[in-house]
Amino acid sequence: MIRVVFNQKGGVGKSSIAVNLAALSAHRGSKTLIIDLDPQCNSTHYLLGDAANTPTTDVRDFFEQTLTLQLKPQPPTVFVHATPFADLHLVPSHPDLGDLQSKLESKHKIYKLRDALHILREEYDAIYIDTPPAYNFFTLSALVAAERCLIPFDCDDFARQALYSLLNNVQEAREDHNPHLEVEGIVVNQFQPRASLPQKMVAELEAEGLPVLASRISSSVKMKESHSLATPLIHMAPSHKLTQEFVQLFEELHPA
Numbered sequence: 001m002i003r004v005v006f007n008q009k010g011g012v013g014k015s016s017i018a019v020n021l022a023a024l025s026a027h028r029g030s031k032t033l034i035i036d037l038d039p040q041c042n043s044t045h046y047l048l049g050d051a052a053n054t055p056t057t058d059v060r061d062f063f064e065q066t067l068t069l070q071l072k073p074q075p076p077t078v079f080v081h082a083t084p085f086a087d088l089h090l091v092p093s094h095p096d097l098g099d100l101q102s103k104l105e106s107k108h109k110i111y112k113l114r115d116a117l118h119i120l121r122e123e124y125d126a127i128y129i130d131t132p133p134a135y136n137f138f139t140l141s142a143l144v145a146a147e148r149c150l151i152p153f154d155c156d157d158f159a160r161q162a163l164y165s166l167l168n169n170v171q172e173a174r175e176d177h178n179p180h181l182e183v184e185g186i187v188v189n190q191f192q193p194r195a196s197l198p199q200k201m202v203a204e205l206e207a208e209g210l211p212v213l214a215s216r217i218s219s220s221v222k223m224k225e226s227h228s229l230a231t232p233l234i235h236m237a238p239s240h241k242l243t244q245e246f247v248q249l250f251e252e253l254h255p256a
Helices: 016-029 040-051 059-066 097-106 110-119 136-147 157-176 196-207 221-229 241-253
Strands: 004-005 032-036 088-091 126-130 148-153 182-192 211-218
Touching: 004 016, 004 136, 016 032, 016 040, 016 088, 016 148, 016 182, 016 221, 032 110, 040 088, 040 221, 059 097, 059 110, 097 136, 097 148, 110 136, 126 182, 136 157, 148 157, 148 211, 157 182, 157 196, 182 196, 182 241, 196 211, 211 241, 221 241
Parallel strands: 004 126, 004 148, 032 088, 032 126, 148 182, 182 211
Antiparallel strands: none
């Protein structure tokens, strides 16, 4: 299964959700790949820590290769790197990735990621794509390549206003490029169960018939600790409440 984690708003937890779900997938024995399409490189730093600046190849190199005619282009596996965690691999991002966007758009390279993942999915049980906080070439490439879309939602009024535009963009990508794409669900993140506004906002989204997932991810300093240690929650604090919330989310997405 190829999943894209997408929201046009920053700070909603895309990287945290992508990395921790992928880490759970790998922890349970599935060979799992993360592709970091965000020039901020959050997923890359989360998984590689201080080694994030050392990969010899990255996703920028992959897209740059598509801009030139090569008789023997490098296979997608060249851009994949191991992480310190068993069965978890990464195509790292690069801070200069955004510099390629206009060239990629002008040469209509929107399907290149899909083609690469068609090859990589033969080696991986699960693939997660982390996206930038914008609806741009790289986000659309991910939506074209994916089968499922997860939408983080942080119970912020601005996030709610952006949600409808986001859903329209996903629907447009589905109609124009990828009829197999489905919104798997809205992930309520940084949830404060004792606060009335988040509960009211989530209840209203559910009343509108939007696909809000039942699992809730709480706001916790444990997430910042996990980022700082470059260690997903299942490896850093497997019994912590926040980790178990991710376990519940993972199991909701993978019913027995």
